Amino acid sequence: MKYAVEVAKAGSLNKASDELLIAPPNLSRSIKELEADLGIMVFDRSSKGMTLTKRGEEFIHYAKKILEQIEEVEHTFKTTEPDKKQFSVSVPRASYIAEAFVEFSKNIGNKPVEIYYKETNPYRAIKNILEVDYRLGIVRYSSCYDKYYTEMFDEKALAYELIVQFHYVLIMNKESPLAKKKVIHFDDLRTLIEVAHADPFVPSLPLSVVKKEELPDNVERRIFVFERGTQFDLLSENPDTFMWVSPIPEKILDCHGLVQRECPDNTKSYKDVLIYRKNYELTNLDKKFITEVHKSIRNNFC
Numbered sequence: 001m002k003y004a005v006e007v008a009k010a011g012s013l014n015k016a017s018d019e020l021l022i023a024p025p026n027l028s029r030s031i032k033e034l035e036a037d038l039g040i041m042v043f044d045r046s047s048k049g050m051t052l053t054k055r056g057e058e059f060i061h062y063a064k065k066i067l068e069q070i071e072e073v074e075h076t077f078k079t080t081e082p083d084k085k086q087f088s089v090s091v092p093r094a095s096y097i098a099e100a101f102v103e104f105s106k107n108i109g110n111k112p113v114e115i116y117y118k119e120t121n122p123y124r125a126i127k128n129i130l131e132v133d134y135r136l137g138i139v140r141y142s143s144c145y146d147k148y149y150t151e152m153f154d155e156k157a158l159a160y161e162l163i164v165q166f167h168y169v170l171i172m173n174k175e176s177p178l179a180k181k182k183v184i185h186f187d188d189l190r191t192l193i194e195v196a197h198a199d200p201f202v203p204s205l206p207l208s209v210v211k212k213e214e215l216p217d218n219v220e221r222r223i224f225v226f227e228r229g230t231q232f233d234l235l236s237e238n239p240d241t242f243m244w245v246s247p248i249p250e251k252i253l254d255c256h257g258l259v260q261r262e263c264p265d266n267t268k269s270y271k272d273v274l275i276y277r278k279n280y281e282l283t284n285l286d287k288k289f290i291t292e293v294h295k296s297i298r299n300n301f302c
Contacts, residue, residue, distance in 0.1 A: 005063050087135065122149075177192075178261065186265045194223070195242070236257045
């Protein structure tokens with residue numbers, strides 16, 4: 001088509017061959033093959049040159065449009081940046097994972113990349129992988145729900161791997177009355193205000209049941225907060241508040257003026273589990289993030 005359009009424009013085989021840098025015999029053969037394929041005569045040939053037939057004019061009209069579209073496609077895809085790598089993960093609101101993500105961000109390289117980091121509940125983390133095309137998820141749940149979750153992972157064709165199993169610890173303001181105690185018991189918490197995650201969630205179970213199992217009944221004042229940053233603001237500004245959390249890196253505690261304490265009365269065990277589709281092959285970025293998560297666990301849970 002390109003050759004035919006150029007011949008029609010030049011009106012001469014020789015002029016077109018000069019423009020296309022193709023030998024005249026080769027150009028002539030290409031035009032004849034095109035006419036044979038189409039089953040029409042595109043050009044009338046004479047000693048004065050080559051002119052379009054009526055059917056040839058129709059063909060050149062369409063050929064120009066097609067060549068313009070091809071040029072547009074080539075311009076769009078050959079002149080743009082290479083395909084960006086992508087990384088996406090949904091995680092619980094956990095500072096040790098946030099620390100791992102920060103370290104991961106320092107080693108993503110200098111090639112184009114798009115990264116999505118979502119803090120959310122277990123239900124949304126699973127939904128993001130199944131419906132929103134997130135690549136990875138970390139799901140936190142009480143060990144008493146282990147059978148329920150593993151059966152669901154199998155049913156949804158999700159691969160799963162235990163990241164860490166732990167007991168919650170307490171964090172509070174350095175000026176809190178709790179900070180001065182060597183051992184903290186449930187009774188010590190009664191007069192204080194608990195800051196709690198606002199969205200404990202187990203699919204198919206009533207939220208009232210989950211809250212009852214997740215949150216001890218020994219506290220009369222409780223503030224539910226979705227955002228981890230606001231949780232830290234409350235804890236750092238109000239000495240009468242406390243929160244149950246997975247172990248937090250020391251530098252984050254120092255940054256917010258907080259301390260961390262264990263409570264032997266709280267014997268509930270929790271699991272953080274890595275999930276992704278069974279047919280999904282982990283990328284180098286995925287592996288780098290998982291490596292940093294394990295490093296953060298070794299630093300904060302030992």
